[in-house]
Amino acid sequence: MKPMLFTGTMAFFFFFINLAKWLPYAWLGLLDTRNFATSLVLLPLAPVGVWVGVRVAKRINPVLFYRFVYGGMFLTGVKLLWDGFH
Numbered sequence: 001m002k003p004m005l006f007t008g009t010m011a012f013f014f015f016f017i018n019l020a021k022w023l024p025y026a027w028l029g030l031l032d033t034r035n036f037a038t039s040l041v042l043l044p045l046a047p048v049g050v051w052v053g054v055r056v057a058k059r060i061n062p063v064l065f066y067r068f069v070y071g072g073m074f075l076t077g078v079k080l081l082w083d084g085f086h
Contacts, residue, residue, distance in 0.1 A: 002062065003057040003058075003060055003062055003065040004054075006065075006069075007053060007054075007057045
């Protein structure tokens, strides 16, 4: 899969996953004004991140792109395991 297609697919996937979290988070009382304030402060950075991501995905070598993706997934898994054992 080309990096642009992969990135777009993952963006839609995570959008719907995060959308599905709203109701359970609300039931658990995790949505409060402090979280919303943090989101509002960070909101202006979202378009910058999208712009940078699109530029990188268009220009990066697919082999290097997937090495970064797999490396990031590996490091995320290691961190989750570390947190689970401590």
